[in-house]
Amino acid sequence: xxxxxxxxxxxxxxxxxxxxxxxxxxxxxxxxxxxxxxxxxxxxxxxxxxxxxxxxxxxxxxxxxxxxxxxxxxxxxxxxxxxxxxxxxxxxxxxxxxxxxxxxxxxxxxxxxxxxxxxxxxxxxxxxxxxxxxxxxxxxxxx
Numbered sequence: 707x708x709x710x711x712x713x714x715x716x717x718x719x720x721x722x723x724x725x726x727x728x729x730x731x732x733x734x735x736x737x738x739x740x741x742x743x744x745x746x747x748x749x750x751x752x753x754x755x756x757x758x759x760x761x762x763x764x765x766x767x768x769x770x771x772x773x774x775x776x777x778x779x780x781x782x783x784x785x786x787x788x789x790x791x792x793x794x795x796x797x798x799x800x801x802x803x804x805x806x807x808x809x810x811x812x813x814x815x816x817x818x819x820x821x822x823x824x825x826x827x828x829x830x831x832x833x834x835x836x837x838x839x840x841x842x843x844x845x846x847x848x849x
Contacts, residue, residue: 708823717824720815736830739819742812743834744841749809751842756805760798 715732718725719739726732816834819827 711823711825711828713825715826717822717827719819719822719824719827732824732826736826739816739827740830740834740837742816742819743831744838746809746812746816747835747838748842749805749812751845753802753805753809754846756798756802760795760802763794763798 715729716727717732717735719735724735726735816831820831
């Protein structure tokens with residue numbers, strides 16, 4: 707495996723079964739990697755919007771209490787609305803964690819594809835990141 711970028715229509719990407727031996731196969735592989743890079747950018751924006759909506763949906767006092775720590779009243783029990791708020795916070799946090807794991811996995815796939823040192827794959831990742839940024843980041847302003 708060369709340790710410098712090469713223009714070639716032959717490569718092994720990510721898995722042993724993803725072997726490219728033709729210009730058509732390389733074009734399809736570049737398209738797949740491009741779409742992965744677009745998806746990565748979209749997930750970054752989606753994660754930011756999810757966090758923003760989560761913090762907006764919780765009352766300010768409850769979200770601060772959940773972050774800083776619970777206060778119990780004199781009897782030591784919590785109200786049912788407080789428990790529902792905690793459950794919603796937990797579910798939102800769990801969802802954000804899952805989205806983060808998906809983002810990390812896709813990011814590593816894209817990084818490993820670039821580490822094939824194939825210039826076409828590298829250009830596909832760069833173009834996919836640019837297109838993903840162009841398409842996804844205006845969505846942050848739409849709340």
